[in-house]
Amino acid sequence: MSIQRHQSASPEPGILEVRNLCVDFHAHGQVCRAVDHISLGIAQGQVLAVVGESGSGKSVTGLALTRLLPPPPGCRVQGEVLYQGRNLLTCAPKELRKYRGRHIAYVFQEPGTALNPVFSIEYQIAEAIKLHRPQTKNPRREIIEALDMVGIDQPEKRIGNYPHQLSGGMQQRVMIAMALACRPRILVADEPTTALDVTIQAQIMALLKDVQEQMGMSILLITHNFGIVSGFADQVAVMRQGRIVEQGACARVLSQPEHVYTRALIECIPVLGRKAHRLPSIESLQSETAEEMTGHEHGK
Amino acid sequence: MLSFLIRRIAAAVPLLFGISVLVFLLMAIAPGDFLDVARTQQDIPEEYIERMEEEFALDQPWYARYASWLGNVVQGNFGESWIYRIPVADLLKQRIPATLVLSALSILFALCIAIPLGVLAAIFKDSIFDRLSSMFAYAALSIPEFFLALLAVMFAANTGLFPVGGLTSMDHEFMPFWSRMVDYAHHLVLPTLVLGMGSVASYMRIMRANFLDYIRADFVTTARAKGVGEGRVMFVHVLRNAINPLVSASGFILASLLSGSILVENVMNYPGLGQLIFEALMRQDEFVVVAAVLMGCIMLMLGNLIADLLLAWFDPRIRLDKN
Amino acid sequence: MLKYVFQELVHRPLGAGCLVLLGLMYACTLFSQFLAPYQPTDQDLEKAYHPPTRIVLKNWRPHIQVYEQVDPASARYKAVEGETVPLRFFAPGEEYRFWGLIPAKMRLFQVQKPHRVYLLGSDSTGRDVFSRLLYGAQVSLSIGFIGICITMTLGFVVGGVAGYFGGRADFLAMRLVEFVIAIPSLYLLIALRGALAEYFEPEQMYVVIVIILSLIGWAGAARIIRGMALSLRQRPFVLAAEVMGQSSWKILVRHFLPNLASYLLVAATLSIPAYILAEAALSFLGLGIQEPGTSWGLMLKQAQELKVFTLNLWWLFTPGAAIFITVITFNVLGDVLRDVVDPRQQMGR
Numbered sequence: 014m015s016i017q018r019h020q021s022a023s024p025e026p027g028i029l030e031v032r033n034l035c036v037d038f039h040a041h042g043q044v045c046r047a048v049d050h051i052s053l054g055i056a057q058g059q060v061l062a063v064v065g066e067s068g069s070g071k072s073v074t075g076l077a078l079t080r081l082l083p084p085p086p087g088c089r090v091q092g093e094v095l096y097q098g099r100n101l102l103t104c105a106p107k108e109l110r111k112y113r114g115r116h117i118a119y120v121f122q123e124p125g126t127a128l129n130p131v132f133s134i135e136y137q138i139a140e141a142i143k144l145h146r147p148q149t150k151n152p153r154r155e156i157i158e159a160l161d162m163v164g165i166d167q168p169e170k171r172i173g174n175y176p177h178q179l180s181g182g183m184q185q186r187v188m189i190a191m192a193l194a195c196r197p198r199i200l201v202a203d204e205p206t207t208a209l210d211v212t213i214q215a216q217i218m219a220l221l222k223d224v225q226e227q228m229g230m231s232i233l234l235i236t237h238n239f240g241i242v243s244g245f246a247d248q249v250a251v252m253r254q255g256r257i258v259e260q261g262a263c264a265r266v267l268s269q270p271e272h273v274y275t276r277a278l279i280e281c282i283p284v285l286g287r288k289a290h291r292l293p294s295i296e297s298l299q300s301e302t303a304e305e306m307t308g309h310e311h312g313k
Numbered sequence: 314m315l316s317f318l319i320r321r322i323a324a325a326v327p328l329l330f331g332i333s334v335l336v337f338l339l340m341a342i343a344p345g346d347f348l349d350v351a352r353t354q355q356d357i358p359e360e361y362i363e364r365m366e367e368e369f370a371l372d373q374p375w376y377a378r379y380a381s382w383l384g385n386v387v388q389g390n391f392g393e394s395w396i397y398r399i400p401v402a403d404l405l406k407q408r409i410p411a412t413l414v415l416s417a418l419s420i421l422f423a424l425c426i427a428i429p430l431g432v433l434a435a436i437f438k439d440s441i442f443d444r445l446s447s448m449f450a451y452a453a454l455s456i457p458e459f460f461l462a463l464l465a466v467m468f469a470a471n472t473g474l475f476p477v478g479g480l481t482s483m484d485h486e487f488m489p490f491w492s493r494m495v496d497y498a499h500h501l502v503l504p505t506l507v508l509g510m511g512s513v514a515s516y517m518r519i520m521r522a523n524f525l526d527y528i529r530a531d532f533v534t535t536a537r538a539k540g541v542g543e544g545r546v547m548f549v550h551v552l553r554n555a556i557n558p559l560v561s562a563s564g565f566i567l568a569s570l571l572s573g574s575i576l577v578e579n580v581m582n583y584p585g586l587g588q589l590i591f592e593a594l595m596r597q598d599e600f601v602v603v604a605a606v607l608m609g610c611i612m613l614m615l616g617n618l619i620a621d622l623l624l625a626w627f628d629p630r631i632r633l634d635k636n
Numbered sequence: 637m638l639k640y641v642f643q644e645l646v647h648r649p650l651g652a653g654c655l656v657l658l659g660l661m662y663a664c665t666l667f668s669q670f671l672a673p674y675q676p677t678d679q680d681l682e683k684a685y686h687p688p689t690r691i692v693l694k695n696w697r698p699h700i701q702v703y704e705q706v707d708p709a710s711a712r713y714k715a716v717e718g719e720t721v722p723l724r725f726f727a728p729g730e731e732y733r734f735w736g737l738i739p740a741k742m743r744l745f746q747v748q749k750p751h752r753v754y755l756l757g758s759d760s761t762g763r764d765v766f767s768r769l770l771y772g773a774q775v776s777l778s779i780g781f782i783g784i785c786i787t788m789t790l791g792f793v794v795g796g797v798a799g800y801f802g803g804r805a806d807f808l809a810m811r812l813v814e815f816v817i818a819i820p821s822l823y824l825l826i827a828l829r830g831a832l833a834e835y836f837e838p839e840q841m842y843v844v845i846v847i848i849l850s851l852i853g854w855a856g857a858a859r860i861i862r863g864m865a866l867s868l869r870q871r872p873f874v875l876a877a878e879v880m881g882q883s884s885w886k887i888l889v890r891h892f893l894p895n896l897a898s899y900l901l902v903a904a905t906l907s908i909p910a911y912i913l914a915e916a917a918l919s920f921l922g923l924g925i926q927e928p929g930t931s932w933g934l935m936l937k938q939a940q941e942l943k944v945f946t947l948n949l950w951w952l953f954t955p956g957a958a959i960f961i962t963v964i965t966f967n968v969l970g971d972v973l974r975d976v977v978d979p980r981q982q983m984g985r
Contacts, residue, residue, distance in 0.1 A: 081537055081538055106543075110540045110541075112540075113537065114539040114541075115540060121531065126530065126532065127531045127532055127534070128535065129535075129536070130532070130554065130629070131553050131627075131628065131629055132553070140536075144540055175629040175630070
């Protein structure tokens with residue numbers, strides 16, 4: 014089966030467009046290309062899932078969008094990230110800060126460490142509000158409402174809590190509330206449920222779906238778990254070793270995957286009732302691996 | 314919070330007990346007793362000597378002497394200084410505040426310099442500034458305190474900008490209130506600088522190391538993702554986390570300050586606990602020595618306790634875990 | 637392992653520089669008696685507070701300038717124009733015992749009596765500061781080493797036993813450690829010195845100081861070693877040794893010690909400065925090395941006169957600079973060693 018590389022732009026131009034994004038990490042005199050010329054786009058109100066295993070470069074992609082990666086020389090980002098006519102990778106820092114949080118917000122994988130342990134959750138959410146919507150009359154009221162919306166009970170009491178006083182699921186809800194505080198147009202959710210129990214996972218995904226529908230927000234979901242993608246995402250992009258190997262409408266990709274790798278990933282999803290079977294391994298894709306690796310080492 | 318306090322005090326009592334036994338033993342090992350030298354002085358009346366002998370059971374074996382001394386101490390009677398002819402307790406009351414003020418000021422001075430320097434050194438890691446401040450830290454750590462004090466006195470003597478020693482000027486008593494305060498401040502500048510110099514270095518290295526640790530933290534990325542400016546990220550988010558270990562370190566720093574004050578106070582003629590203990594040792598005013606050492610230990614313990622309390626107060630993870 | 641550490645150290649310019657400097661200093665100390673033109677107790681009351689003698693070149697040979705005393709009260713000396721005295725190298729001087737054993741007379745440089753060559757001036761009784769500096773180095777530099785050996789041994793034994801055996805031994809040891817740490821160090825030093833000094837002759841003060849310094853220093857090391865021992869105890873190779881019936885002491889020495897060696901090395905290097913400073917402080921206060929001995933701290937004590945400050949007799953402060961250089965070299969060396977030994981630090985670079 015020939016390897017099809019879907020390097021070109023996604024179906025229709027959306028509110029956020031990524032073109033030929035490359036991310037290189039420099040360490041100990043060596044260069045590692047984590048993201049290799051990927052292009053994708055998110056449309057208004059759409060959910061795009063980026064799926065791949067650890068090390069595929071999906072998280073790096075998410076962070077690269079608003080220049081959250083370390084500055085050069087440790088890390089170099091090339092390409093274009095177009096939003097509202099501006100290239101976020103090259104605009105002035107002051108301008109970039111306007112977009113961060115207000116237009117593009119993030120939810121991270123480990124809510125326990127992503128929240129600042131010495132500030133109360135009220136403080137941390139209020140910080141976002143004060144930054145982007147300084148004219149808000151009653152931030153406290155808004156925060157309570159936001160906490161309520163994400164499903165935290167007794168928000169008036171919880172508002173003064175510190176992160177370590179909350180369970181993992183609640184911490185993640187707080188993160189989501191914080192991200193939503195400024196009504197962003199795009200939410201980048203980087204493995205939002207990976208660190209949580211399975212039951213909580215389902216709740217958080219349901220919450221995200223709910224919120225997305227209510228607010229008409231776009232979501233860029235980054236995950237290694239194909240399982241949570243179905244029923245949630247509109248578009249799917251599969252990443253492997255820094256490149257997108259397949260892209261398309263979620264339903265189509267799941268039911269008729271074109272790429273070997275995609276198929277292997279889907280095979281790995283545990284299905285209730287199915288007998289245990291040997292999971293597909295990368296051996297069949299070995300030749301491609303070697304070629305790609307040498308390409309990475311000696312090439313660009 | 315209260316239970317924490319009680320537990321710490323409860324742990325401190327046996328420690329103090331042990332220390333007092335140790336100091337007493339050390340004094341007992343030295344040949345002769347408390348009043349040997351006093352007896353040789355011409356102008357000390359016989360009755361005084363007899364009274365002391367009785368109050369402190371000096372003709373008995375050391376454990377009886379200790380018991381009687383302890384009994385007296387609990388009532389606030391630390392004996393009398395034959396050099397100054399006043400009760401030791403009064404002497405301590407005069408000297409302890411001076412050392413306390415000097416130590417507190419030194420710590421404050423050290424923190425004021427070390428925190429910005431450490432933070433900037435961390436933010437601009439491996440820059441010229443970083444290397445220079447690192448060299449400064451080494452130098453400040455390595456210079457002997459008494460030598461720095463000597464240099465300071467030399468500087469004061471040669472330039473006349475600062476008084477050469479002491480805490481007060483000759484006509485201090487006759488000055489109005491504000492002039493007296495200024496006089497104190499003027500005399501405190503050099504000793505504070507000298508005593509605080511070593512602490513600056515220690516604090517700065519700790520600050521830099523901690524700051525570097527937290528600069529890579531996840532919550533920093535979150536803050537940036539929210540659109541928070543770099544300045545606020547560094548000086549509010551990171552600093553607030555990185556500063557906690559400084560509070561813990563203050564316990565050690567206080568210990569070295571108390572030790573250092575003996576040297577600095579002596580060279581610069583500063584009337585504090587350090588000078589008292591040294592003078593008392595040289596002239597064998599032993600009641601004073603025992604009491605002063607005990608006081609020094611108590612100050613250290615209190616300092617550590619305050620540091621722990623501050624740490625618990627600063628860090629919500631510790632504070633709220635008590636629930 | 638030591639070879640590896642040494643090689644790594646040499647590769648870093650800072651580490652290599654420190655090693656060289658320290659090596660030089662200790663080498664000088666070994667040959668103090670040869671390098672110093674005079675005995676440390678050699679007085680010359682007519683030349684009190686003499687400034688450093690200038691060295692001039694006459695016919696390509698070094699000569700020293702002759703001075704005459706202008707004003708004894710204010711210790712002013714003026715160079716006598718044209719009068720110089722040749723500097724002789726490898727000339728015989730005052731007899732001494734090389735390393736305390738071999739009698740010898742030869743010194744590196746001398747001048748004809750009654751003139752004196754004062755490389756770093758003279759003190760209040762005309763003794764050569766440079767010679768005293770060299771002799772004092774023997775005390776100040778060696779005390780650190782000896783004290784460290786005792787401290788580290790004590791710390792290892794107590795910490796190792798506490799960590800390995802746990803239970804009662806651990807409890808007692810840690811209470812003892814806390815006890816020692818609860819007292820400000822100089823306070824304890826002074827108290828100990830006050831207690832023990834009566835039993836020793838002034839010449840034996842060196843021994844006293846070493847003893848009391850070690851008695852205080854071991855506590856910090858013991859606490860950390862105990863922590864490391866606690867974690868080592870769980871390791872499989874220790875369990876294997878126990879199962880095979882090795883005695884506890886053998887396990888401590890054969891297994892724990894090599895693993896702790898790197899920490900001990902770094903801790904020792906970083907602690908020596910504290911010992912040097914402590915000895916200097918004690919001697920400065922008059923509680924340490926006393927006359928007729930010499931040490932850098934004692935020299936600074938003797939410099940603590942108003943005359944010195946107002947007349948700007950700066951050379952009397954050179955022992956302070958010597959202490960500073962020694963201590964900073966050890967500190968830098970210790971930090972470089974720590975970087976070499978602790979891989980985690982390396983990653984952080």
